[in-house]
Amino acid sequence: MIKNKKYAKRAFYGRIALMLQDVMLSLHIIKLGKVLHRPIFYALLIAILLYPLTRFFERRLNRNLAAILSVLLFIIFVGSIVFFFTKELFLFVKDLPKAQTKFLLIVQNLQDWVTLKFNVDATQQMDYLRKSAGSLSSGVISSVGTTFISVIEFVVLFIFFLIFTYF
Numbered sequence: 001m002i003k004n005k006k007y008a009k010r011a012f013y014g015r016i017a018l019m020l021q022d023v024m025l026s027l028h029i030i031k032l033g034k035v036l037h038r039p040i041f042y043a044l045l046i047a048i049l050l051y052p053l054t055r056f057f058e059r060r061l062n063r064n065l066a067a068i069l070s071v072l073l074f075i076i077f078v079g080s081i082v083f084f085f086t087k088e089l090f091l092f093v094k095d096l097p098k099a100q101t102k103f104l105l106i107v108q109n110l111q112d113w114v115t116l117k118f119n120v121d122a123t124q125q126m127d128y129l130r131k132s133a134g135s136l137s138s139g140v141i142s143s144v145g146t147t148f149i150s151v152i153e154f155v156v157l158f159i160f161f162l163i164f165t166y167f
Contacts, residue, residue, distance in 0.1 A: 023160060045159065050074055 030041050050070045057066035111122050 046074065049159075 026041075053073065054066050054070040057069050060066075061069065111125055114120055114125060115122065
């Protein structure tokens with residue numbers, strides 16, 4: 001009797017290891033076949049996410065109407081998110097000249113303060129900033145790219161976590 005429990009426990013751990021291996025291999029295959037596999041993968045992910053909603057609508061409507069309604073709700077949801085971000089982007093671009101003048105005023109005040117405190121004139125300050133900006137820009141670009149990739153990876157893994165936990 002004890003041997004069966006240990007065997008069942010190992011089988012469970014083995015199944016989890018195989019599932020993780022399957023996810024990693026699937027992601028690797030998707031990475032290798034970007035052009036073909038990514039759209040299929042995203043379609044599968046959307047289908048998995050819409051399946052509970054479709055099941056809910058199937059109880060009240062026929063199957064075709066439930067599928068169409070689920071897809072339309074998904075399109076409306078994605079469209080509203082895109083609309084929100086584009087609206088915010090346009091508002092940001094509209095306020096950009098105000099922000100630029102405010103930024104220039106702050107920089108001028110900072111330059112005046114540095115000149116008064118440390119006796120470094122504006123040309124020396126600008127020379128120092130140009131030297132620093134050359135080495136800083138490459139580091140900032142790589143860190144922003146790494147951060148963006150990490151955030152996307154977190155979102156994808158979180159979605160997988162939810163899918164494998166609740167479905």
